[in-house]
Amino acid sequence: xxxxxxxxxxxxxxxxxxxxxxxxxxxxxxxxxxxxxxxxxxxxxxxxxxxxxxxxxxxxxxxxxxxxxxxxxxxxxxxxxxxxxxxxxxxxxxxxxxxxxxxxxxxxxxxxxxxxxxxxxxxxxxxxxxxxxxxxxxxxxxxxxxxxxxx
Numbered sequence: 001x002x003x004x005x006x007x008x009x010x011x012x013x014x015x016x017x018x019x020x021x022x023x024x025x026x027x028x029x030x031x032x033x034x035x036x037x038x039x040x041x042x043x044x045x046x047x048x049x050x051x052x053x054x055x056x057x058x059x060x061x062x063x064x065x066x067x068x069x070x071x072x073x074x075x076x077x078x079x080x081x082x083x084x085x086x087x088x089x090x091x092x093x094x095x096x097x098x099x100x101x102x103x104x105x106x107x108x109x110x111x112x113x114x115x116x117x118x119x120x121x122x123x124x125x126x127x128x129x130x131x132x133x134x135x136x137x138x139x140x141x142x143x144x145x146x147x148x149x150x151x
Contacts, residue, residue: 027106029132031101032052033051033052033132034052034115034126034135035099036049036052038099049079049080049083052135053076053079057076057136059138061120061141062142063120063141097118098116099116111133112124113125113126121143122140123139124138125137
């Protein structure tokens with residue numbers, strides 16, 4: 001019996017290591033999808049958006065204009081079109097432009113992520129399609145005015 005305890009511990013450790021590696025691989029794949037999205041816009045690289053965003057994506061955002069938030073819905077096609085012109089001249093982003101990714105939850109088929117980017121904050125839902133993570137929903141807003149802390 002005493003000989004079985006070290007064997008059982010070794011087996012459990014192996015399963016734990018395998019599971020940890022799988023979780024980290026999923027986390028890295030989600031980060032890669034979100035980076036494709038933000039860097040696709042930053043770098044005028046449409047192919048990166050096409051790789052990371054579902055063609056069925058729904059995007060809705062709120063941007064500040066003249067001190068008032070305006071709502072704007074966006075389809076996948078509109079996002080791809082935007083990526084072709086948003087930073088075409090290379091003046092909208094710098095090497096200090098944010099691309100901070102916070103993963104809130106990863107399940108086997110879905111994930112929730114927050115992206116802080118040059119244009120504002122994006123809350124995203126990702127789904128796994130044929131083993132690849134794709135962005136399916138985006139709710140975003142411009143950065144809140146300074147000193148408001150979002151309230």
